[in-house]
Amino acid sequence: MADAPLLVFDFDGVLVDGMAEYWWSARRAALALCPQCTLPEQAPPGFSQLRPLIHKGWEMVLAALELSRPELNLPDYLSHYDRHLQAALVRWQVEPYTLQRSLEALRQEAIDTNPEAWLALHQPYPGVIERLQALSQGGSPWRVLTTKGGAFAQQLLQAYGLEPEAVDGHEQGSKPEVLLQLSRQRSHPIWFVEDRRPTLEAVRATAGLEAVRCFLVTWGYLAPGDLADLPAGISPLEPEQFAAPLASWP
Known part of the structure; x- marks a missing residue:
């Protein structure tokens, strides 16, 4: 792209x-x-x-x-x-x-x-490791933003042979705060992929993050009704879409 x-x-x-x-x-x-x-x-x-x-x-x-x-x-x-x-x-x-x-x-x-x-208590979702490896091989930059301690997420990624450009844990601040920092530092458009609808809504409501494209995955820890009536700027992301070229993402 x-x-x-x-x-x-x-x-x-x-x-x-x-x-x-x-x-x-x-x-x-x-x-x-x-x-x-x-x-x-x-x-x-x-x-x-x-x-x-x-x-x-x-x-x-x-x-x-x-x-x-x-x-x-x-x-x-x-x-x-x-x-x-x-x-x-x-x-x-x-x-x-x-x-x-x-x-x-x-x-x-x-x-x-x-x-x-x-x-062994963690299971990557089907196709995730292969997709992230393909992103890295294709030169598409990706990173992880989590409320887990960053060191724990990093250890898991290393065990799976994955190397994001960075892992931001809860130590770096809230997700909107980290995304704001990234938006000021990077010229790339930012696409944020999350399984928690309130987090995406908080991102959409944060001044300065209007250009961030938000995706709500359909395979995560969703509450009943999370995928219904999504507000503008938040798109559902099915496993088939996640596996497809980025140009075809919703």
Whole structure:
């Protein structure tokens, strides 16, 4: 393509299905904070239902703590997630920073002690590795923008033999902030590929990012109705379209 775009990919839910690792790490972090809590080894259905609403890693730990409560009203929690999130912080007397630090410490311990087992908890989505390799071979620049710790995403990408031009984790700021920095530094048009509709809507609402093309993948951690009535500037991206030449993307 003339004037090839800079492709910016979210990580979890776009490139990799990490649901098993999410629960594995969140459960252990929750039990470290509340040893008397009872949580199953396998992710309960409620965790999968909450996942599309979760924005940052620390929220996963809080979700695990909340799912240990027998009296939890999950439908109401799903309908009023932000309100319940704040109430849960008060209920468990924790801070986001503490939860994030606990989560990342457990992840690092898992990587240090048994990296193969930790890697096995992640599954790249079908065709993703081959597509990203083709982008690199074709000279199309791409990078990763994630709310996961950047070092953890980088280790996974290296294990898959993938080399993005950069990995921006939560340490670099919010996704709109990072995209704004990129838009000021780069002459390439920016295409942002994400599985969380509220994140794309936040990007569309950010002054200075009007020219960023936004894509909502259909294979990620979507909430019911996420693909319905998408606002202008956000296009659904099917697996077949993702695999196709960039010139044919919606």
